[in-house]
Structure formats: structure tokens, C-alpha cells
Amino acid sequence: MAVDLEALRHRFGEVFTIEQFRDNRRLILPAAHAAQTLLPLLQCLKQEYGFDMLAELGGIDYLGYPNATDRYAVVYGLTNTQTGERLFVKAYANDPQPELPSVTSLWRGANWMEREVYDMYGVRFRGHPDLRRILMPADFQDFPLRKDYPLRGYGERHNFLPLTRAES
């Protein structure tokens, strides 16, 4: 039994669009509405539609992607553990201050996954209890999975000066 997404869309003022590719159904939430609508939408999906598990949360950078309008996206992969149904919600955010509401109040499993998105893309999550870097060192400046961060070349390791014998 698939959830009635059209009814949900009317309820939220038709701010999001619905896409389907293969067996993935996605709700696309543009950056203009993500800050206000994301949390109520996910709360509604969790409490009324039974999507009780946040199976996946990951970031994407669309800088230079064909026909892209907004830059960053965070994909929330919801799962209904009773029926096994999946639904993806994709919320966009834009420079200069990419920010989305944190969903840690709904799913505690979002804690580390949001930290990883922040670490890799610099998307901040409003209301997150502990938004620190998780994989990169705490004093790292850049966001490595952004498309304008180079894959190879001179980087941070060249900023470490070699130790002299006196210092070691």
C-alpha cells in the first residue's frame, strides 16, 4: 500500500514536487521552502504515515550539475519498518549560509549523519545538539566533498612544517 503523496502535497500547500525513478519515490523540497516546511513534513510522515525509521541521510553538492537550480541537497531516506515502504525527501539549501532544520528531535540516529553532512558540505543543521566535525580533524577549514574542493593537488598536508631535530 503506497501512501497518497498527492494529498500530502495539497496539505503542505504544494511547495514540494514528486518524482519517481525506478522504485525510488522522492519529494523535492526547494531551498525557498525547506527551512519552514522540512521539519513539519518529516514529522507528519513519521507520525501519520508510519515512516518510523530514518534509514539514510546524505548530502549532495549540485554545483555544475546539468539543470541544477539549488546548490546543496540533503536526502532523507525514510523507511516504514512495518510495511517496508521507502520514501525519499530531498531538501535543498543554498550559499552563503546553507542551513536546514535538524531532525535529531525526530530520529536520534540523525545525529552522526547530520554531523557528517556538516563535515563534508558545510550545511549547518539548526537545533542540532552537537554540530562538530566528525571525520575530518577539528581544525580543518574546508568542506572536502564540495565540488569546488579539488580532488588532488597541494592541500592541507603541505601546511604542516617539517619538524626539526630540535623540536622533536
Added chain:
Amino acid sequence: MPLTAVAATEEDLAGADREYLYTLNFGPQHPATHTTLRLILTLDGETVVKAVPDIGYLHSGFEKLGEDLDYNQYVTIVDRMNYISPVANEIAWHHTVEKLLGIEITPRCKYIRTILAELARISDHLLCIGAAALDLGALTAFLYAFNQREAVYNIIETASGQRFHPSFTRVGGLAADVGDEWIALVRQFVRQFPKAHADICRLLNRNRIFLDRTRGIGVLTKEDAINYSCSGPVARASGVVRDLRKDEPYLAYPELNDAFKVVCAREGDCYARYLVRMEEMIESLHIVEAAIENLPSGPVNVDVNEKLTIPDKTAVYRSIEGLIQHFELFMWNRRWQTPVNEVYGAQETANGELGFYVVADGTGRAWRARTRPPSFIHFAVFPHLIEGHLISDVPAVLGSLNIIAAELDR
């Protein structure tokens, strides 16, 4: 790098700043962490008041590499994520890529991939159980487990030529077909594994020390397991009846549906996770047995005329079509014509749901190759599980979660 012990859990435990509390750095190099991860434990005597994990020591930018390597090349990188069951990662990666490209793989390929995925699951569970027991002082089970892992390595070596990181799958098929020798090896494994499994059961199941160290330790309730996004044996040991092999059948699982059951437990403690893994190995063995006896004949790669799979070397050297097709898939400006779209594909690997979210931009390499790593998600539960337990329970809980640091940090 200075790391301040700020509250990693949502509620700051009352009195966590008391003066007599002792801070202990567990890791990054500690035998019980198995790989490189660090825990900052705040202790009250021997009781863990708070645990703050500090990860990232093995971060090597796998996902950034996924945006540079093409759909076939990246298989060598996903190999190295969960290096305890590498084949399962490869199969999950190409499952997602094939979903993106809309490829339906051949029946023989499905069966071979299923057998390899189940052997990888057995091998992963063996390591997890052996190492968990080793950390609790039971050395023998570890040796018995590794003896069987050796047999799985031999099977994988016979199929692919590599023992540890086989890189065996390709878009639309496999690097090579398997022969009679491989089938004989798998059959031999199916015959001899139950004895080793029974040996490990006899060593641990009713072992007084093992029971005392694992029963009632690190209890994860069903609600918490769902709320913390747990999957795989960790969730099933807490009573979440969810197995992607049954819920979203892929590969040959629809046809082998009767060959296996989903193993669940209610308790959610370390012992339940151990038991679920032990029983899953037997179920996996049933799948392997059913699959190897029903292995279809025919090609392992999809039809070469679809221009998606690397042609056979004989075709490359002896026919102009094969040569053209080979270059089409190996030249940077050619490769695959993918839809400009994105897809999420997940498989049930030994640790849980291993998913890939692939964003394709029409070229031969992924725009984004996001991994949903089960180890990362399970390790986030660790502070919740260990609080209030003794410091000697840290290795027990770590071992029962089966944290693979290479997958954790990627």
C-alpha cells in the same frame, strides 16, 4: 588535535562533571578496538558515566574518489570499506549502478552473486563472533572461526584470483565465470561448515564466562533500534523483523525464499546479537546450498550488444565489434550513457543495510557516490549502549556491534 568532551548525547548526564570522575582514552590503538577508533570514557570507579567516540582516523576520502573513478573502477574502493566481507560491498555497489542503468543481470550471475554474498556474510559473522569472544578471553573460538574464514578465502580466490579484495563484479556481470572446481569447493564448504559451527556453539553458547560477560550487557530496545536507524543483526537482535532479502528481494532471493528464515531475538543484548549471528550463518549456508545445487547455466554477463558490459577478451582480440566495444567502455569521453537522475539501492550485508545513493550526470562516473555505512550508524548507538556498564563491558559491546573502522570512516 585537542578534543573537548562536550556532550555527545542529547541529555547531559547529571553530575558528569564531578571531580573524582576519571577520564580514560580508549584507543585509537587498542587491541579491543580492532582498528583505529577512539573512545573518551568518563569513569566513576569502573562504571562508564559517559562515552564520547572520536572517529575519523581512517578517513581516506572514498566518496570523493567515487566522484572521480568510473562505475567499474570504484569497485576496488568499495572493496575496502567493509574489508571483512568485501564481495558483499561490490555486489551492493553494482546492484545500485545496475538499478541506475536499468540492467537486468543474467540468472547465472544472480546466483553466483548470491552465493558470494552469503559466503561473505558467513565470513563476516565468523570474524565478528571470533573477535568478540577473543576480547572476552575465549581464544579457541577465534581460531575455529578463522579456520573457516580460510575456506571462504579459498573459494573467493578460486573464483577471482584474489583472496581478500577480489573486485569481482562488473557493471552487468562478473569479471569471470566460475568453473567446476569452484562449485566443488563451495559444496565441500557446505558439507564441512556445520561441524565447525557446532564446535563454536559448544565453545560459547553455554560458556559460563561468556554468558556472564554478554547477557544483559548493552541492551538495545526495539524502539531505540528503530529510532537510531539500526539495521541488520543489531536491529534483529532487538526484535525488529526487517531483512532486505525478504522485504525487498533482489538477486536470486525471490527464488530462494523458502530456503531461509529471518533470525530474530527479543533481548537486544550482546548475547542476543551473538545468537542472531550464529543462527544467520546456518541460514546463509542453506541459501548457499540451495543456490549451488540450482546454479543455472548460461552467460554471466548481459548481452554484449547492449553496450554496457566489458566484452570477453577473445572478442576484443578477434573481432572488430569487440574491440570497439572495449574502447567505448574504457575511453574517458565515452563509457556509459547514464540517465541524468539519482537512485538509492540497498542490500542486506552482514552488518546491516549497505546502501549507495548514486547521483548520475550522464557521464561514465558518478556525480555523487554516497554510502550508507551500517558501521557508522551502529557506532553512533554505542554511547547509549555503554552508559552505566563497567569498563570491561566496552570490548563486549564493541565486539557485538562489529564496528569496521574502514567502513566507519571511509
